[in-house]
Amino acid sequence: MTPRIPARTDDRGRDYRRWRTSPTDATPRLERTASELRNVTARLERIETRLPLLENTLRAVARQAGVSIGCPCGHCERSYLLIADGMMTCPTCGYQQSI
Known part of the structure; x- marks a missing residue:
């Protein structure tokens, strides 16, 4: 059974x-x-303009802390993974994986 299509109204009288x-x-x-x-x-x-400054600062802080910065977290995608002591850890969601 086909649906009933309503009849078209007269649009000629409208002022658009x-x-x-x-x-x-x-x-x-x-x-x-x-x-x-x-x-x-x-x-x-x-x-x-500020983004490269922040990236350089973050790399320097990580280097002094003995931590490497990895790829984006595959679970939450809200942070980069931190690599230290043979473990990759997401600081946002807490995901961990050994290397």
Whole structure:
């Protein structure tokens, strides 16, 4: 048994122009969007600049602590594995595996 399809209503009497915005109405929204894009771009550039600094610092701290930094944790994927004393350990979820 096929489902019953409702009959189409007459759309000719509707005025769709009242839902459309004119170009002058869209200008403040476009300016706001452009401003938000500039802010996000600036934040991204700052983060990209700081990321190598943090990575270098983390490598130095790990080296001084006698720990190596491994690959991302395959269980939680929220942290890199730390390798020390023949064990790989995730500092976030606690997963451990011997090497």
